[in-house]
Amino acid sequence: MPEMIATRDGFGKALLNLGRENKLVVNLEADLGKSTKSILFAKEFPDRTINFGISEQDMITTAAGLAYSGKIPFASTFAIFTERAFEQIRNSVARVNLNVKIVGSHSGLLTGDDGDSAQCIEDLSVYRSLPNMVVLSPADAVETEKATYAMAEHVGPMYLRTGREKIPVLFDANYKFELGKGVLLRDGKDVTLFATGPLVSIALDAAKLLEQEKIYARVINIHTIKPIDKDLIIKAATETKAIVTAEDHNTIGGLGSAVSEVLTEYALAPLERVGVKDRFGESGKPAELYKKYGLTAEEIVKHAKKAIARKRV
Amino acid sequence: MQKLNNPEQLKKIANSLRKVIVEMVHRAQSGHPGGSLSAIDILTVLYYYKLHHDPKNPKWQDRDRFVLSKGHCTPAIYAILAELGYFPKEELLGYRKINALLQGHTSIHIHGIEMSAGSLGQGLSYGNGIAFAARLDKKDYKVYVMIGDGETQEGQVWEAAQTAGVHKLDNMVVLLDRNKIQNDWFVEKTKSIEPIADKWKAFNWHVIEIDGHDVKQIMKALDDANNPAIVNGKPCVIIAQTVKGKGVSFMENNPDFHGKAPNDAEFKQAMEELNKLG
Ligand SMILES: Cc1ncc(C[n+]2csc(CCOP(=O)(O)OP(=O)(O)O)c2C)c(N)n1
Ligand SMILES: [Mg+2]
Numbered sequence: 001m002p003e004m005i006a007t008r009d010g011f012g013k014a015l016l017n018l019g020r021e022n023k024l025v026v027n028l029e030a031d032l033g034k035s036t037k038s039i040l041f042a043k044e045f046p047d048r049t050i051n052f053g054i055s056e057q058d059m060i061t062t063a064a065g066l067a068y069s070g071k072i073p074f075a076s077t078f079a080i081f082t083e084r085a086f087e088q089i090r091n092s093v094a095r096v097n098l099n100v101k102i103v104g105s106h107s108g109l110l111t112g113d114d115g116d117s118a119q120c121i122e123d124l125s126v127y128r129s130l131p132n133m134v135v136l137s138p139a140d141a142v143e144t145e146k147a148t149y150a151m152a153e154h155v156g157p158m159y160l161r162t163g164r165e166k167i168p169v170l171f172d173a174n175y176k177f178e179l180g181k182g183v184l185l186r187d188g189k190d191v192t193l194f195a196t197g198p199l200v201s202i203a204l205d206a207a208k209l210l211e212q213e214k215i216y217a218r219v220i221n222i223h224t225i226k227p228i229d230k231d232l233i234i235k236a237a238t239e240t241k242a243i244v245t246a247e248d249h250n251t252i253g254g255l256g257s258a259v260s261e262v263l264t265e266y267a268l269a270p271l272e273r274v275g276v277k278d279r280f281g282e283s284g285k286p287a288e289l290y291k292k293y294g295l296t297a298e299e300i301v302k303h304a305k306k307a308i309a310r311k312r313v
Numbered sequence: 314m315q316k317l318n319n320p321e322q323l324k325k326i327a328n329s330l331r332k333v334i335v336e337m338v339h340r341a342q343s344g345h346p347g348g349s350l351s352a353i354d355i356l357t358v359l360y361y362y363k364l365h366h367d368p369k370n371p372k373w374q375d376r377d378r379f380v381l382s383k384g385h386c387t388p389a390i391y392a393i394l395a396e397l398g399y400f401p402k403e404e405l406l407g408y409r410k411i412n413a414l415l416q417g418h419t420s421i422h423i424h425g426i427e428m429s430a431g432s433l434g435q436g437l438s439y440g441n442g443i444a445f446a447a448r449l450d451k452k453d454y455k456v457y458v459m460i461g462d463g464e465t466q467e468g469q470v471w472e473a474a475q476t477a478g479v480h481k482l483d484n485m486v487v488l489l490d491r492n493k494i495q496n497d498w499f500v501e502k503t504k505s506i507e508p509i510a511d512k513w514k515a516f517n518w519h520v521i522e523i524d525g526h527d528v529k530q531i532m533k534a535l536d537d538a539n540n541p542a543i544v545n546g547k548p549c550v551i552i553a554q555t556v557k558g559k560g561v562s563f564m565e566n567n568p569d570f571h572g573k574a575p576n577d578a579e580f581k582q583a584m585e586e587l588n589k590l591g
Contacts, residue, residue: 026449050445050480058472061435065442068427071449073442088469091432092439096421 004166007197008105010144011162012037015074018152019045025152026066028052028075030059035164036076036105060085060093060102067098072152079104079120079161086126093157094130101151102127105162107137108248109276109293110198112165115283121276124196125253127159128226134158134179135225137247137255139200140170143223146177154179161197163248165286168201170221182229188216191304192236192243196222196255199246199274199295206246206300217304228258230266237267242307244272246300248290251275270310272303314368314397317361320528326396327357327528328590331560333392333405335587339580341409344417346564347571348461349389351492351525351555358531359457359488360393363539368398371424377454378443380428382436383461383490384419385572390426391415399425434467436460437487441473444482455539459488463495465506471516477548478517485548486538487518490525492557494568510552519544525553561586 018025019041027049033039042049052059056077063073075082082089082104093100104123111119127135134156138144144162151158170185185200186207195203200221207217218240220232237243243263245256256273263269276293290296317323330353338344360366365377381390387408395402400414400423407413414423418431428439440458447454464470477485491509493500500506510520521537523530531553538549557571558564561583564575575583 026445048449050476052472052476055469055472055476057435057469058438058441058476061438061469062442062445062473062476064435065428065439065444066446067442068421068439069443069446069450071446087432088435088438092429092435096429 002168005141005169006164006166007138007141007144007162008037008164010141011103011148011160012040014145014148016040016044018149019048022072022152024070024072026050026071026073028059028063028073030054030056030077030081032077035078036103038074038076056081056084057088060088063100064092064096064098067100072099072101074101074103076103076105078118079107079123080118083120083123083126090130094132097132097156099155099157101158101160103160103162106164107161108163108197109281109289109295110163110165110248110286112286112289113283116280119281121250121281122253123159123161124225124249124255125257128253128258132157133226136223137161137196137225138223139197139221140167142169142171142173142175143177146175147223150177150179163198167198170201180224180227180229182232183221183223184218185221186217186219188218189240190216190242191308192218192220192240193246193300193304194220194222194233194243194255194259195246196225198248202295202297203246203300205297206304209297209301210304215304215308222255225255225258228262230262233259233262234267237263237269241269241311243269244274244300244303244307246274248295249275251277270307272307274300274303314366318532320532323358323361323528325591326361327354328560328587330357330392330396331590332584332587334388335561335575335580335583337388337392337405337408338574340406342574343409344388344574345385345572346388346574347494347557348383348386348490348492350559350561350564351557352386352459352490353389354526354528355488355490355531355553356389356393358528359535360397362532363535365454368425371399375452375454378427378456380436380440380456380458381419382430382458383433383464384428384430387415387417387419390419394425433461433464434469437470437473437477440485441477441482444477444485447484453484455484455486457486457488459490461495462489462491462493462500462506463503465489465509466504474513474516474518481546482548483541483544483546487548487550489550489552490555491552492555494557494566494571496571498568513550517547519547519549521549521551523551523553525555526559560590
């Protein structure tokens with residue numbers, strides 16, 4: 001059994017380390033520091049923490065003022081509540097290209113029991129549509145930690161998506177995070193599975209199931225939803241000629257759409273999308289929800305076969 | 314920057330800038346004259362009498378910051394910045410035109426502009442961010458944020474007011490242009506904001522109320538806002554009673570001229586009236 005850690009914990013650890021290394025980093029929270037894990041930073045650096053209480057619009061726009069003044073603000077709350085400040089993110093952050101780091105935890109159905117008001121299934125879509133915005137969706141706690149360090153390095157507005165539930169750790173401490181670059185986790189010639197976030201480890205399980213049927217799947221982890229790794233997608237489409245995407249997000253607007261845009265423009269190949277099929281979630285355990293909503297290895301296998309069947313000869 | 318402290322001289326500058334405002338809006342045949350004319354006396358006194366700034370060095374680290382949260386009132390701020398030499402006056406000719414510097418709403422790509430605004434309700438939060446940065450950097454510059462009275466209907470203004478009040482951001486001064494008119498109609502008939510002074514007091518702000526066209530009162534209010542013995546560790550709001558469209562008879566107190574340009578005949582009349590002011 002692999003070690004299980006939630007991606008939000010990777011963020012909390014990295015933010016604390018950043019606080020120790022970089023005095024410019026400021027932590028902004030909105031009464032969810034215990035959940036997002038920014039509380040680790042807040043405890044050690046109360047003077048560089050601003051708790052807004054429950055006022056997300058104020059938090060995001062204050063982050064813009066801090067970034068304008070040379071600070072590196074990390075503003076975190078539940079993914080869904082970052083969207084409370086969508087227009088502020090659009091007008092005061094992205095439009096002005098300010099160096100604000102937005103972190104949305106509790107993304108996707110993985111959020112579980114809290115139900116559909118908290119399960120954010122459209123953040124990748126809405127933030128991807130903003131010019132200047134970089135959108136990150138890491139696959140495990142280690143990658144999240146590294147992505148958080150990369151956020152402090154990169155100058156410009158960024159969104160990081162984290163999750164509540166513990167998921168398998170895929171990477172070790174030597175893992176090197178490269179912004180904008182997909183990560184080949186397993187090679188194969190018959191179909192490519194592009195996955196993001198918690199679906200990456202599930203896609204790896206799916207590849208093993210496919211192998212039992214002598215179908216060889218390439219598995220690629222897409223941690224940067226925007227800018228998307230166009231070259232890697234074109235290469236996969238050209239070489240394996242069938243594509244599946246998998247994400248804990250609406251199939252509209254997220255990874256599936258991003259990949260689809262590249263395929264239709266540069267390298268046509270049949271695409272099947274695994275994800276939340278344009279509906280809202282409900283309360284339940286994450287594993288139960290994943291089963292009910294089709295975010296499983298079995299479902300990826302089914303989609304892979306469909307994509308392969310649609311291959312042009 | 315050399316400071317001016319002669320009230321008559323300041324009033325003269327403000328009145329000459331009124332003409333620049335009306336010219337800009339007339340030339341572009343779009344823009345917001347009403348809230349620019351109501352704010353110009355306050356802005357003139359702020360820039361010529363109080364603000365620590367250097368038009369030749371707009372990013373000077375110790376400068377005071379001015380954030381125009383009611384970012385549609387670009388004719389007023391551009392007129393002042395051009396007059397002070399932040400950019401060449403010829404740029405005013407391109408106001409709201411394609412490929413030109415001067416955007417319809419404020420943009421930080423313009424020297425002297427500290428916030429890309431245009432969406433109301435956000436300037437105070439943004440200004441708080443600058444004020445927090447000053448505190449972290451142990452700098453003693455001030456942050457001034459001008460907001461509209463209609464703008465205070467935005468809930469975010471009160472989120473931000475609460476933040477500044479709770480954190481005792483005494484380097485923050487809000488200039489509230491109480492011109493009684495918003496886009497469509499009169500503020501009090503749209504959604505009353507009264508008792509506006511009591512609201513700020515309840516949010517732990519020091520409140521100063523003045524006539525926003527009386528230069529001496531503006532000077533005193535800005536002095537008091539900078540006086541620790543008076544603000545007593547609190548952020549300060551100056552509620553300036555003003556007349557929307559001030560200086561042009563047919564624009565004064567007329568909701569139609571919130572965001573409408575004068576036609577040629579109206580322009581001629583406006584300039585005649587403003588010329589008489591001196
Ligand atoms: C969030 C938002 N809603 C609506 C508008 C459109 N709008 C521009 S100016 C204005 C009225 C502003 O009134 P007030 O704050 O009183 O400004 P002033 O009278 O000083 O011009 C409106 C509704 C906007 N810019 N931002
Ligand atoms: Mg008004």
